[in-house]
Amino acid sequence: MEKVLLLHSSTDGQTVKILHYIEEQLGTDCQCELKDLNTLPEIDFADYQRVLIGASIRYGHLNKKLYEFIRLHRPALEKHKVGFFCVNLTARKEGKNTPETSAYMKTFLKKSPWQPKLQAVFAGALRYPKYRWFDRVMIQFIMRITGGETDPTKEVEYTDWDKVSLFARQFRQF
Known part of the structure; x- marks a missing residue:
């Protein structure tokens, strides 16, 4: 059974709801563990085959703890299969809902020393x-x-x- 780490930086819970939905979609052959990355948890990435990070935007910004987490764990993030998605209300509009068109994702990629290979942008609630x-x-x-x-x-x-x-x-x- 594949172990998957689901990390969230959520403000009002929609990011967590999306991660739970993804957990259901992954099925029973994946054992998922959900953690709040805003607490800067100690993580042994070797315990997981995949990692997914979901982060929400509040007032135009991702939580600073996300960037701190990336700084602390960058080598492990670069070695493992890690996906990233961003949740924001602007993504409710066509043309602002993809990694290529989302101003928030573009800003994240400019600010982050880690560049996730798998990315998505979802509208929130x-x-x-x-x-x-x-x-x-x-x-x-x-x-x-x-x-x-x-x-x-x-x-x-x-x-x-x-x-x-x-x-x-x-x-x-x-």
């Missing part, structure tokens, strides 16, 4: 009722500017699960 007041107001402001949903009572999931399934198959064959 709005969870207005669950946000703290400040986050709700800021996200509404951003969504107003970008033509998105601003009703504070709404929850909208933009994730394209067929696209996630395709990426899971690519990760499995990677």
